[in-house]
Amino acid sequence: MDNYRLRGPSFEYEPPPRVDFDNSTGAVVRCSAKGQPIPDIWWETKNGSAVREVPGIQHLRPDGSMVFAPFAPIQYRREVHDAIYRCVAANVAGRIGSREVKVRAGT
Numbered sequence: 001m002d003n004y005r006l007r008g009p010s011f012e013y014e015p016p017p018r019v020d021f022d023n024s025t026g027a028v029v030r031c032s033a034k035g036q037p038i039p040d041i042w043w044e045t046k047n048g049s050a051v052r053e054v055p056g057i058q059h060l061r062p063d064g065s066m067v068f069a070p071f072a073p074i075q076y077r078r079e080v081h082d083a084i085y086r087c088v089a090a091n092v093a094g095r096i097g098s099r100e101v102k103v104r105a106g107t
Contacts, residue, residue, distance in 0.1 A: 010035065015029050021068065031087035
Protein backbone atom coordinates (compact mmCIF):
# COMPACT_ATOMS: atom_id res chain seq x y z
CA MET A 1 0.00 0.00 0.00
CA ASP A 2 2.99 2.36 0.24
CA ASN A 3 2.89 2.94 -3.52
CA TYR A 4 -0.85 3.59 -3.51
CA ARG A 5 -1.57 7.28 -3.88
CA LEU A 6 -4.97 8.82 -4.33
CA ARG A 7 -5.31 10.95 -7.42
CA GLY A 8 -8.47 12.82 -8.34
CA PRO A 9 -9.90 12.27 -11.80
CA SER A 10 -8.68 14.09 -14.89
CA PHE A 11 -10.08 13.77 -18.39
CA GLU A 12 -8.19 11.65 -20.88
CA TYR A 13 -10.82 12.58 -23.44
CA GLU A 14 -13.30 15.36 -22.76
CA PRO A 15 -16.32 15.41 -25.06
CA PRO A 16 -16.63 18.24 -27.59
CA PRO A 17 -18.94 21.19 -26.92
CA ARG A 18 -21.29 20.26 -29.77
CA VAL A 19 -22.35 17.00 -31.41
CA ASP A 20 -24.59 17.16 -34.49
CA PHE A 21 -25.66 13.97 -36.22
CA ASP A 22 -28.22 12.61 -38.63
CA ASN A 23 -30.93 10.24 -37.47
CA SER A 24 -29.80 7.66 -40.03
CA THR A 25 -26.25 7.50 -38.64
CA GLY A 26 -26.49 7.95 -34.88
CA ALA A 27 -23.50 9.13 -32.84
CA VAL A 28 -21.05 8.15 -30.13
CA VAL A 29 -20.03 10.85 -27.65
CA ARG A 30 -16.80 9.77 -25.98
CA CYS A 31 -15.69 10.57 -22.45
CA SER A 32 -12.84 8.98 -20.53
CA ALA A 33 -10.96 9.86 -17.36
CA LYS A 34 -8.06 8.59 -15.31
CA GLY A 35 -7.35 8.73 -11.60
CA GLN A 36 -6.41 6.58 -8.62
CA PRO A 37 -8.57 4.69 -7.96
CA ILE A 38 -10.07 4.48 -11.46
CA PRO A 39 -12.99 6.92 -11.52
CA ASP A 40 -16.60 6.07 -12.20
CA ILE A 41 -17.98 7.90 -15.26
CA TRP A 42 -21.58 8.88 -15.89
CA TRP A 43 -23.58 11.48 -17.80
CA GLU A 44 -25.91 14.16 -16.46
CA THR A 45 -28.54 16.35 -18.09
CA LYS A 46 -28.37 20.14 -17.92
CA ASN A 47 -30.36 20.11 -14.66
CA GLY A 48 -27.93 17.66 -13.02
CA SER A 49 -30.08 14.53 -13.27
CA ALA A 50 -28.33 11.28 -14.18
CA VAL A 51 -28.95 10.23 -17.78
CA ARG A 52 -31.21 7.20 -17.97
CA GLU A 53 -30.89 4.89 -20.93
CA VAL A 54 -33.70 4.86 -23.48
CA PRO A 55 -33.83 1.35 -25.00
CA GLY A 56 -33.16 1.41 -28.72
CA ILE A 57 -32.48 5.17 -28.68
CA GLN A 58 -29.68 6.02 -26.23
CA HIS A 59 -27.38 3.92 -24.07
CA LEU A 60 -24.25 4.30 -21.96
CA ARG A 61 -21.22 2.12 -22.56
CA PRO A 62 -18.92 0.86 -19.80
CA ASP A 63 -16.07 2.90 -21.34
CA GLY A 64 -17.94 6.15 -20.51
CA SER A 65 -19.28 6.81 -24.01
CA MET A 66 -22.88 7.85 -24.59
CA VAL A 67 -24.36 6.26 -27.72
CA PHE A 68 -27.24 7.60 -29.78
CA ALA A 69 -28.55 4.82 -32.01
CA PRO A 70 -29.81 5.50 -35.54
CA PHE A 71 -33.54 6.13 -35.37
CA ALA A 72 -36.61 6.65 -37.54
CA PRO A 73 -37.96 10.23 -37.60
CA ILE A 74 -41.04 9.07 -35.69
CA GLN A 75 -38.73 8.00 -32.79
CA TYR A 76 -37.30 11.52 -32.34
CA ARG A 77 -37.38 12.59 -28.69
CA ARG A 78 -36.55 16.22 -28.04
CA GLU A 79 -35.41 15.55 -24.46
CA VAL A 80 -32.84 13.06 -25.82
CA HIS A 81 -31.97 14.28 -29.33
CA ASP A 82 -31.90 18.06 -28.71
CA ALA A 83 -30.39 18.39 -25.26
CA ILE A 84 -27.41 19.49 -23.20
CA TYR A 85 -25.35 16.90 -21.34
CA ARG A 86 -22.25 16.82 -19.14
CA CYS A 87 -19.85 13.95 -18.51
CA VAL A 88 -18.90 13.45 -14.86
CA ALA A 89 -15.99 11.44 -13.44
CA ALA A 90 -15.50 10.80 -9.72
CA ASN A 91 -13.55 8.72 -7.26
CA VAL A 92 -12.81 9.02 -3.54
CA ALA A 93 -10.22 11.73 -4.29
CA GLY A 94 -12.51 14.07 -6.24
CA ARG A 95 -15.05 14.81 -8.92
CA ILE A 96 -14.88 16.65 -12.25
CA GLY A 97 -17.47 17.63 -14.81
CA SER A 98 -16.92 18.24 -18.49
CA ARG A 99 -17.97 21.30 -20.41
CA GLU A 100 -21.60 21.28 -21.54
CA VAL A 101 -22.17 19.15 -24.64
CA LYS A 102 -25.00 20.32 -26.91
CA VAL A 103 -26.39 17.30 -28.77
CA ARG A 104 -28.63 17.79 -31.76
CA ALA A 105 -30.01 15.14 -34.08
CA GLY A 106 -31.38 15.97 -37.49
CA THR A 107 -34.23 14.04 -39.05
